[in-house]
Amino acid sequence: xxxxxxxxxxxxxxxxxxxxxxxxxxxxxxxxxxxxxxxxxxxxxxxxxxxxxxxxxxxxxxxxxxxxxxxxxxxxxxxxxxxxxxxxxxxxxxxxxxxxxxxxxxxxxxxxxxxxxxxxxxxxxxxxxxxxxxxxxxxxxxxxxxxxxxxxxxxxxxxxxxxxxxxxxxxxxxxxxxxxxxxxxxxxxxxxxxxxxxxxxxxxxxxxxxxxxxxxxxxxxxxxxxxxxxxxxxxxxxxxxxxxxxxxxxxxxxxxxxxxxxxxxxxxxxxxxxxxxxxxxxxxxxxxxxxxxxxxxxxxxxxxxxxxxxxxxxxxxxxxxxxxxxxxxxxxxxxxxxxxxxxxxxxxxxxxxxxxxxxxxxxxxxxxxxxxxxxxxxxxxxxxxxxxxxxxxxxxxxxxxxxxxxxx
Numbered sequence: 001x002x003x004x005x006x007x008x009x010x011x012x013x014x015x016x017x018x019x020x021x022x023x024x025x026x027x028x029x030x031x032x033x034x035x036x037x038x039x040x041x042x043x044x045x046x047x048x049x050x051x052x053x054x055x056x057x058x059x060x061x062x063x064x065x066x067x068x069x070x071x072x073x074x075x076x077x078x079x080x081x082x083x084x085x086x087x088x089x090x091x092x093x094x095x096x097x098x099x100x101x102x103x104x105x106x107x108x109x110x111x112x113x114x115x116x117x118x119x120x121x122x123x124x125x126x127x128x129x130x131x132x133x134x135x136x137x138x139x140x141x142x143x144x145x146x147x148x149x150x151x152x153x154x155x156x157x158x159x160x161x162x163x164x165x166x167x168x169x170x171x172x173x174x175x176x177x178x179x180x181x182x183x184x185x186x187x188x189x190x191x192x193x194x195x196x197x198x199x200x201x202x203x204x205x206x207x208x209x210x211x212x213x214x215x216x217x218x219x220x221x222x223x224x225x226x227x228x229x230x231x232x233x234x235x236x237x238x239x240x241x242x243x244x245x246x247x248x249x250x251x252x253x254x255x256x257x258x259x260x261x262x263x264x265x266x267x268x269x270x271x272x273x274x275x276x277x278x279x280x281x282x283x284x285x286x287x288x289x290x291x292x293x294x295x296x297x298x299x300x301x302x303x304x305x306x307x308x309x310x311x312x313x314x315x316x317x318x319x320x321x322x323x324x325x326x327x328x329x330x331x332x333x334x335x336x337x338x339x340x341x342x343x344x345x346x347x348x349x350x351x352x353x354x355x356x357x358x359x360x361x362x363x364x365x366x367x368x369x370x371x372x373x374x375x376x377x378x379x380x381x382x383x384x385x386x387x388x389x390x391x392x393x394x395x396x397x398x399x400x401x402x403x404x405x406x407x408x
Contacts, residue, residue, distance in 0.1 A: 052392070056383025056399030057347055058331065060374045064324035067362035067369075069240065070258075073230030073317040075309050077221035078290070079195050083108065086188040087116070088211030091204055098201040101305075102193040102220060109191040109217060111210065116186040123179035130172035137161070137168035197222040198307070221311045226293045228255055228269060230317045231284040237274075240319065243362065250274070252323070255289040257309075258316035265308070267292045271319075289317075327361065327369035334382045335360070335368050344374070345381040345388050347396045353381065355390045 085091075089111040096108050144161035147153025193199070197220045204210055204217055232240075244252040255269035269291025278285055296306045309315075334344050335358070342360065345353045358373030374380070381388055382399045 052351070052395045053387035054384060054395045054397060055345075055347070055353070055381045055388060057379040057396045058334075058382050058399050060328055060330050060370065060376060060378045060380055062326050062376060063329040063367075065327045065329055065364065065367055065369060066320050066324045067243075068318050068320045068364065069236070069362075071230045071232055071236070071317045071319065073228050073315055075311060075313040075315060076227040076229050077197070077223075077311045078225060078227055079197065079220075079222035080311070081194050081197075081220045082216040083191055083218050083220065084212065084216060085109075085111065085191065085210040085214055086212060087111065087185055088209065089115070089189060091206050091208050091210050094202060094206055096199055098199070098218075100199060101223070102197065102199050104193055104196050106193045107190050108193055108199070109210075111189040111191070113186065113189045116182070116189055120179065120182045120186050123175065123182045127172065127175040127179050130168065130175040134165070134168035134172045137165035141165040191217070193220060195220055195222060223293055223307050225290055226309050226311070228257065228289045228291055228315070228317055230287050230289075231279070231282065232287055233284050234278055237285050237287070244321070252321060254320050254322050255291055256318040256320060257291065258318060260314060264318075265291075265315075267294060325362075325369075328371075328374055328376060329367045329369055330374070330380050331382050332363070332366055332368050334380045334385070336385065345385065345390075346374070347379040347381060347394060351393055351396060353388045353390065353392055353394045 091109060092112055093110040094108070095110065096102060096106070102108065141158075141161040141164070144153055144158040148155065148158045200219045200221075202218045204214065210217065240253070241249075244250075250271040253271050255271060257265035257267075257269075259265055269289045271287060271289045273288040275286040275288075291309075293307045293309045296308055330344070336343055336345075341357060343355050343357050346356050348354055356373050356378075358370050361369040361371040363369045379396060381394070381396075388394060
């Protein structure tokens with residue numbers, strides 16, 4: 001071999017018109033001839049085509065897996081109150097900072113009070129007048145009764161006295177009712193927080209006239225826990241119902257949230273409501289869960305500590321089973337598909353790759369739960385799948401546990 005190569009080299013290094021060109025060509029060919037004489041190169045060229053392809057395999061085993069389903073949803077405050085003025089008056093004071101936390105009973109707005117206070121005083125005077133008339137009617141009735149007993153008075157006079165006394169008593173009750181109504185109206189000049197929560201920005205500034213027709217002055221939403229509302233197709237609801245019916249229904253499902261930035265929210269919640277009807281336009285049923293709303297570590301001056309979830313925030317709701325299932329699990333990387341469905345490659349005892357049709361159950365993005373087609377202990381190819389052909393010899397080795405999807 002070396003003699004033939006050198007003869008060929010001598011022929012190709014025949015003197016050229018340019019000495020430099022001859023030297024360059026001869027140098028390249030000498031290097032090539034030396035490479036061809038290496039034993040390893042020749043051995044590789046002879047053995048590589050016939051060697052079986054190397055593949056990485058894992059053993060199909062039963063493992064606990066938390067099945068889940070992802071559905072789009074929104075955050076809703078459990079309590080939401082729109083503040084509206086119940087009397088017409090000038091807005092004199094705003095006693096809160098926009099976005100601040102408020103407590104139930106806190107005075108938020110104070111309207112002009114003078115006209116309503118004057119009306120209360122008028123009604124108080126009417127009550128006093130009615131009380132005086134009733135006192136006089138009581139005296140007159142007592143006199144008439146005494147005269148009737150001594151037969152010095154007539155029955156007609158006694159009846160008139162009784163009627164006058166009853167009329168005065170009724171007039172006093174009417175005056176008291178009018179006073180109470182005026183006092184209630186005066187109380188409406190102070191708009192208070194009906195719930196604990198965070199208040200939004202005010203829509204009306206001081207000095208403007210507000211009233212029942214002025215619209216919403218501000219909105220308060222509760223903070224500690226929130227609702228997660230998710231419209232789900234009827235078909236999906238039926239699937240969830242059948243899947244969890246034997247494990248406790250809604251109690252077997254917990255809620256996790258993926259925030260708009262892709263981060264998983266740290267708290268878990270529970271489903272607590274299924275709507276009674278189906279939306280005709282979308283063929284969906286509304287499910288609702290409750291989840292805690294955590295405080296952020298940063299404080300905003302004048303506002304206080306913010307919360308992580310906001311009212312009407314769009315989130316991805318992950319419904320997870322409370323108890324994990326024992327499933328025959330393999331990596332998703334091992335699953336292949338063609339026109340006939342899903343399949344995997346299984347290496348038998350003779351290192352022959354067999355094609356197996358499989359059926360999957362509820363799975364995760366990383367793990368496939370096989371319900372048909374495999375049994376425990378089967379060696380499934382997960383690495384080097386592109387080199388495998390059905391019913392051909394392979395060289396199996398344990399797949400790298402940190403890279404279950406290699407070779408796809």
